[in-house]
Amino acid sequence: MPEGHTLHRLAKLHRRRYAGSTVRVSSPQGRFATSAVDGRLFERAEAHGKHLFHVYGPDATVHVHLGLYGTFTESPHPVTQPVGQVRMRLVGPTHWTDLRGPTRCEVLTDVEVAALRARLGPDPLRRDAKPDLAWARIARSRQSIAVLLMDQTVLAGVGNVYRAEVLFRHGVHPLVPGNQLDRALWDDLWFDLTVLMRAGVKVGRIDTVRPEDLPEVTGRPPRQDRHGGEVYVYRRTGQPCLVCGTPVAAASLAGRNLYWCPTCQPA
Template identity: 45%
Template sequence: MPEGHTIHRLAQDLSRDLLGQSLSVSSPQGRFEDASRLQGTRLIKTGAVGKHLFLHFETAVVHIHLGLFGRFRRSKAPGPEARGALRLRLVSDAYVWDLSGPTCCEVIAEDARNELLARLGADPLADAANPKPAWERIQKTARPIGAVLLDQRIFAGLGNVYRAEILFMLGIHPEMPAKNLAKREFNALWKLARELLARGVKEKRIVTRPAVKGRRLRREEALHVYARRTCEKCEGTVRRWTLGARAIYACETCQPQRQA
């Protein structure tokens, strides 16, 4: 599933290509029925909160969640023939943006949007993000920290790859009860989440290992522990299991279980 960096980057890229222009808006597949309402209106703002994307048109706001399979494709106008299950097509004079497979693509009323935003936790990529509510909730829950990091009501935008990487970098076992996290560890976690997600927005992919001067890290070099078999630090086995309904990866030597 795309994590928050993808959605924030999409908001930036859509804004760069389409902002202020009257767009041709359609739903070639027909499933986004409100598309016709937006035809010919101007896009005035784009925004991302966690994994939710908002496109503010003059007359309405469109809420998009990519889910597991959603994807945007960008091409130069006039773009390819509208084939397959295209939920949304946005066309300016210069560009075509096609959306396929999202979990959600709907016009959202202001009160519904406010309700949605109120349910979301702190987004590490938001300029004015306040991590305090996340810390308060973490102190009160015995759920594993690895599951809590996926909970969008606590942190908005973190996903499966970032949670594994962050816990490895901090030496924290994913099954540790969240309330055992020390305040200094929470602070380090928040700082790291902000740095890594911002790097993800910039590089348009998840990269957590140090950059190498003069070349782009290869895909298999980009991550510390996610989807790896061997630990880069101790050369022990990276264990994979299911936590919070998704696969987690950890080195139990470098991320030991602590005695309570």
């Protein structure tokens, strides 16, 4: 599932291509009612966590959650015939966008958008984020920090990669209960997430390895993985830790895989 930086990157792209323009919105697949937004002014695009919002004005916002299989494809004019199951097609002055396979694609009223966002935790990529709200939930929870970081009602936008990597970078074992976390450490985790995720928005991939541990410095081979990016522990089960050489450990928690270094992140 795409992590928050991907949705913010899409919002930035769609603002640049469509904001301030009248657009045509259709559903070649026929599974999305477009009459409320077709032919209207595209005001702006924004993201909150893993949710994307196309705002068309009072009481008309298209909400998209990509889920596991949703994808956007972006193309310049001329517009061609749909290929495959296109849930939503957005056509602007110079470009067009197709959306396939999302978990959610729906038109919401302002009240419904506000209610949805009220259920989400603070997003490290939003300027209006309030990390104290996340800390309040974490500090009183007996759940592990690994579970809490992935709970979108606690913190919005963090997925499995950022979770594994930010915990490694700060030497935190993933099973430490939230109520045993120090406030200063939480502040460091939040700040690091904002830095890492902003970099992800900029370059379009997740890189978490510090300069001194990069392949060109250490002489190790670059990472070969379809997810791209240089990481410390994510999907590196059994491989040597880039810092201490200990084999990276893995386990399953709440249906998702955990990755950590037993030496750098002691229990």
